Amino acid sequence: MTDVDAIDATDRPSRRSVSMADVANHAGVSSQTVSRVSNGKTNVDDATRERVLASMRTLGYRPNRAARSLKSGRFKSIGVIMFTLSTFGNMRTLDAIATASAAAGYTLTLMPVPHPTQGAISGAFSRLNEQAVDGIVIIFEAHVLDDSDFALPRGIPIVIIDSDAGDRYTVVDTDQALGARTATEHLLNLGHRTVWHVAGPASSFSARRRLSTWRETLTAAGADVPEPLYGDWSTESGYRHGLELAGRDDVTAIFAANDQMALGVMRALHESGRSIPGDISVVGFDDTDESKSFWPPLTTVHQDFAEVGRQCIEKLIGEIEGTHESPGTTIVPTRLVVRDSTGPAPARS
Amino acid sequence: MTDVDAIDATDRPSRRSVSMADVANHAGVSSQTVSRVSNGKTNVDDATRERVLASMRTLGYRPNRAARSLKSGRFKSIGVIMFTLSTFGNMRTLDAIATASAAAGYTLTLMPVPHPTQGAISGAFSRLNEQAVDGIVIIFEAHVLDDSDFALPRGIPIVIIDSDAGDRYTVVDTDQALGARTATEHLLNLGHRTVWHVAGPASSFSARRRLSTWRETLTAAGADVPEPLYGDWSTESGYRHGLELAGRDDVTAIFAANDQMALGVMRALHESGRSIPGDISVVGFDDTDESKSFWPPLTTVHQDFAEVGRQCIEKLIGEIEGTHESPGTTIVPTRLVVRDSTGPAPARS
DNA sequence: GTGAAAGCGCTAACAT
DNA sequence: ATGTTAGCGCTTTCAC
Numbered sequence: 185m186t187d188v189d190a191i192d193a194t195d196r197p198s199r200r201s202v203s204m205a206d207v208a209n210h211a212g213v214s215s216q217t218v219s220r221v222s223n224g225k226t227n228v229d230d231a232t233r234e235r236v237l238a239s240m241r242t243l244g245y246r247p248n249r250a251a252r253s254l255k256s257g258r259f260k261s262i263g264v265i266m267f268t269l270s271t272f273g274n275m276r277t278l279d280a281i282a283t284a285s286a287a288a289g290y291t292l293t294l295m296p297v298p299h300p301t302q303g304a305i306s307g308a309f310s311r312l313n314e315q316a317v318d319g320i321v322i323i324f325e326a327h328v329l330d331d332s333d334f335a336l337p338r339g340i341p342i343v344i345i346d347s348d349a350g351d352r353y354t355v356v357d358t359d360q361a362l363g364a365r366t367a368t369e370h371l372l373n374l375g376h377r378t379v380w381h382v383a384g385p386a387s388s389f390s391a392r393r394r395l396s397t398w399r400e401t402l403t404a405a406g407a408d409v410p411e412p413l414y415g416d417w418s419t420e421s422g423y424r425h426g427l428e429l430a431g432r433d434d435v436t437a438i439f440a441a442n443d444q445m446a447l448g449v450m451r452a453l454h455e456s457g458r459s460i461p462g463d464i465s466v467v468g469f470d471d472t473d474e475s476k477s478f479w480p481p482l483t484t485v486h487q488d489f490a491e492v493g494r495q496c497i498e499k500l501i502g503e504i505e506g507t508h509e510s511p512g513t514t515i516v517p518t519r520l521v522v523r524d525s526t527g528p529a530p531a532r533s
Numbered sequence: 534m535t536d537v538d539a540i541d542a543t544d545r546p547s548r549r550s551v552s553m554a555d556v557a558n559h560a561g562v563s564s565q566t567v568s569r570v571s572n573g574k575t576n577v578d579d580a581t582r583e584r585v586l587a588s589m590r591t592l593g594y595r596p597n598r599a600a601r602s603l604k605s606g607r608f609k610s611i612g613v614i615m616f617t618l619s620t621f622g623n624m625r626t627l628d629a630i631a632t633a634s635a636a637a638g639y640t641l642t643l644m645p646v647p648h649p650t651q652g653a654i655s656g657a658f659s660r661l662n663e664q665a666v667d668g669i670v671i672i673f674e675a676h677v678l679d680d681s682d683f684a685l686p687r688g689i690p691i692v693i694i695d696s697d698a699g700d701r702y703t704v705v706d707t708d709q710a711l712g713a714r715t716a717t718e719h720l721l722n723l724g725h726r727t728v729w730h731v732a733g734p735a736s737s738f739s740a741r742r743r744l745s746t747w748r749e750t751l752t753a754a755g756a757d758v759p760e761p762l763y764g765d766w767s768t769e770s771g772y773r774h775g776l777e778l779a780g781r782d783d784v785t786a787i788f789a790a791n792d793q794m795a796l797g798v799m800r801a802l803h804e805s806g807r808s809i810p811g812d813i814s815v816v817g818f819d820d821t822d823e824s825k826s827f828w829p830p831l832t833t834v835h836q837d838f839a840e841v842g843r844q845c846i847e848k849l850i851g852e853i854e855g856t857h858e859s860p861g862t863t864i865v866p867t868r869l870v871v872r873d874s875t876g877p878a879p880a881r882s
Numbered sequence: 883g884t885g886a887a888a889g890c891g892c893t894a895a896c897a898t
Numbered sequence: 899a900t901g902t903t904a905g906c907g908c909t910t911t912c913a914c
Contacts, residue, residue, distance in 0.1 A: 254597070603892085
């Protein structure tokens with residue numbers, strides 16, 4: 185009622201932000217009316233609304249989310265915990281998650297766990313535990329969930345990506361098995377007597393899943409099952425194994441567990457003077473943007489990461505907002521994209 | 534003092550979370566003491582502390598960040614606004630930002646802006662405006678800052694990545710000019726009479742910067758400046774331009790503004806039967822993980838995205854916590870990584 | 883070493 | 899259509 189402008193009359197801008205009370209003062213209304221305007225309620229006179237809006241603008245009012253959350257008990261925010269952003273799949277999934285949650289009016293809080301040691305994970309969880317989030321998405325290799333007893337946060341909805349914990353948690357995953365089977369059968373159908381596998385690390389759930397399905401498919405077809413070669417997803421590991429495979433003349437078909445290793449394999453093949461697909465066919469997994477421009481363009485299994493992200497947020501928000509879903513696994517299909525890196529088996533010598 | 538366990542005695546878990554008061558009740562102390570324990574203050578008797586800790590555990594107490602923020606006026610959170618996660622550079626930068634801010638005890642709030650239209654940006658900013666963040670990092674093409682008058686959030690520290698707005702804002706960027714110059718000179722020094730450029734989109738600040746430095750370097754060396762070919766960062770656009778360049782016999786050296794376009798160019802060259810680097814040398818920009826496994830391994834400009842992210846958070850937190858820095862630009866060096874895609878110019882016909 | 887009181891900015895519930 | 903009251907969970911201040 186008196187000198188409202190004196191509030192910020194210090195030299196440097198005050199740290200204290202403009203509150204509803206300030207706006208109310210300035211506009212000569214109650215803070216409740218300001219609240220109504222701020223929330224777009226209809227029961228405010230147009231003239232009053234304009235006056236309040238004007239005051240908001242001049243004062244530079246920004247609603248305080250903390251206060252709002254304190255009142256409502258909701259944060260409108262989803263926490264994402266992940267080991268690394270730096271894989272194609274994680275990045276794509278995160279992108280989709282971000283888009284989907286933004287569309288639903290939720291903000292994303294990132295919780296990276298740089299070193300997946302037991303301590304780091306527990307630490308991340310306990311930190312996440314006190315974050316202002318309404319739900320959590322966990323993106324990582326499932327084995328850490330298996331062989332440890334650290335506590336996942338309780339009393340808060342959780343969705344896990346890339347795991348087999350579907351009996352205990354809500355899980356969303358791509359159809360690893362379908363992809364690996366289709367890839368292997370594609371090669372077999374092309375007349376290759378068997379298919380070699382450059383696998384992902386044994387610690388990875390999806391790598392294990394691709395490996396076992398490759399093995400089963402081979403067995404079902406009555407083909408020999410060569411010893412798998414374990415890589416670490418990197419082009420270098422693919423290159424190393426590729427060099428080894430290039431040296432053997434009984435290798436005509438290779439299924440790599442991701443595109444990067446496939447790229448490394450192909451580089452090794454090129455360097456060894458083996459023709460692709462003339463001598464050896466190569467299939468990858470992921471269908472990264474680049475894979476269609478590899479030399480030769482790579483036959484690979486397409487994963488719909490965007491759909492994974494979407495499903496994941498849909499399930500999570502469902503749980504948050506009460507449309508509850510029990511634990512269970514949602515599987516997003518994969519499909520084989522045939523390009524130029526695969527062809528008929530060479531005539532036998 | 535009475536039946537504290539009755540609090541949650543409903544069938545399904547109550548939405549209301551365990552408060553300090555609950556813990557205080559359970560432990561038979563004041564909530565003030567619980568607060569002290571929760572914040573690790575020392576002036577609490579060991580026995581009391583243990584009792585409180587035990588109560589926290591049994592009750593499953595989680596501090597409420599909203600209340601804490603409401604009191605302190607701080608959110609310990611940094612907002613990141615970006616157009617897309619799905620580029621190598623953005624992803625790497627975000628990764629570094631996440632790591633750096635986690636180390637500093639800050640949480641990251643993601644604000645994706647899917648469609649960089651004017652409306653979307655303003656909308657994102659006004660939404661961001663009311664987010665619970667202490668500072669903002671903006672990662673995107675600079676032109677949107679140039680030719681529009683939408684308001685950046687006010688009264689909150691901002692750091693911009695990949696921009697030339699250093700006079701108005703705090704900016705962190707990689708040394709685009711150094712990279713483009715080194716790449717071009719590398720080719721010139723190899724005896725190539727000139728260097729063709731597959732540029733990024735004209736709307737991108739870094740693309741424009743690489744283009745202009747390429748041009749200047751050529752001019753300074755007295756070399757012809759061919760018409761640049763504009764791509765959109767994608768392998769396909771590189772492929773298209775590569776096809777065109779492969780058809781001209783006066784092309785011996787190509788500088789692509791990123792690795793993906795370089796990959797596309799190389800595919801086109803392979804398909805056209807041109808040898809790399811025998812007939813044509815190719816240089817990229819970024820040094821993605823895959824580029825060392827391209828065929829042939831790509832000579833490219835390495836960008837230290839991790840350092841960009843680190844610097845960015847350092848500057849931002851400096852501003853947030855008062856160690857103020859005026860507007861200005863921090864430049865992170867780049868360096869050329871020479872691999873097998875570049876070689877001496879072929880003897881002239 | 884511990885407790886009581888006040889209030890951060892907001893909104894739900896209840897006036898008027 | 900607008901105002902008043904109370905209180906969300908926490909921390910700061912001051913008392914003991």
